[in-house]
Amino acid sequence: KNEVEQSPQNLTAQEGEFITINCSYSVGISALHWLQQHPGGGIVSLFMLSSGKKKHGRLIATINIQEKHSSLHITASHPRDSAVYICAVIKGAQKLVFGQGTRLTINP
Amino acid sequence: DTGVSQDPRHKITKRGQNVTFRCDPISEHNRLYWYRQTLGQGPEFLTYFQNEAQLEKSRLLSDRFSAERPKGSFSTLEIQRTEQGDSAMYLCASSLVGAGANVLTFGAGSRLTVL
Numbered sequence: 001k002n003e004v005e006q007s008p009q010n011l012t013a014q015e016g017e018f019i020t021i022n023c024s025y026s027v028g029i030s031a032l033h034w035l036q037q038h039p040g041g042g043i044v045s046l047f048m049l050s051s052g053k054k055k056h057g058r059l060i061a062t063i064n065i066q067e068k069h070s071s072l073h074i075t076a077s078h079p080r081d082s083a084v085y086i087c088a089v090i091k092g093a094q095k096l097v098f099g100q101g102t103r104l105t106i107n108p
Numbered sequence: 109d110t111g112v113s114q115d116p117r118h119k120i121t122k123r124g125q126n127v128t129f130r131c132d133p134i135s136e137h138n139r140l141y142w143y144r145q146t147l148g149q150g151p152e153f154l155t156y157f158q159n160e161a162q163l164e165k166s167r168l169l170s171d172r173f174s175a176e177r178p179k180g181s182f183s184t185l186e187i188q189r190t191e192q193g194d195s196a197m198y199l200c201a202s203s204l205v206g207a208g209a210n211v212l213t214f215g216a217g218s219r220l221t222v223l
Contacts, residue, residue, distance in 0.1 A: 042199075088150075
């Protein structure tokens with residue numbers, strides 16, 4: 001079993017819909033990253049969380065340390081949000097452990 | 109400073125050849141990481157440096173792989189006697205570790221295709 005599990009693996013939605021991507025982890029962590037990867041592109045860090053909730057524009061990330069769970073929400077989704085979203089936890093000595101990613105497609 | 113730079117962006121090589129990738133991190137960042145990502149998968153940790161010291165290596169890093177960061181700035185990842193299974197995106201990331209830090213910045217990656 002992977003230490004970091006994301007769901008769903010693939011998500012297709014219509015423009016404007018509210019999107020939720022989930023991440024569960026099984027190890028002790030010091031923080032969690034949500035990352036965005038466009039096709040053929042590099043990875044961009046969206047959020048780093050160690051507790052609570054963060055908001056940036058239409059993106060909201062939450063984490064529940066006790067339940068070992070984090071969610072990434074996108075409000076008023078847009079086709080340009082189409083990308084792979086990756087959850088990564090910081091375990092031990094600053095080593096990142098990645099989930100497999102969620103491929104999000106937003107149709108116009 | 110324009111972020112983390114990786115070179116080359118794409119390398120096509122024949123099986124058995126050696127390849128070397130370079131990563132230039134953000135200048136004030138003290139940590140540098142190498143990851144490998146295959147199609148449809150999340151990145152997998154390979155190794156990381158704190159300044160010039162290589163602190164951890166994954167079991168994925170066979171003896172054909174070697175990474176260096178000689179002056180604590182840029183890093184190189186060399187793969188000797190490449191195999192088709194080495195085909196992947198090799199990602200470099202850097203971070204500043206310290207109080208209130210943990211900002212992580214990724215490069216665009218170097219895609220390796222072994223024929």
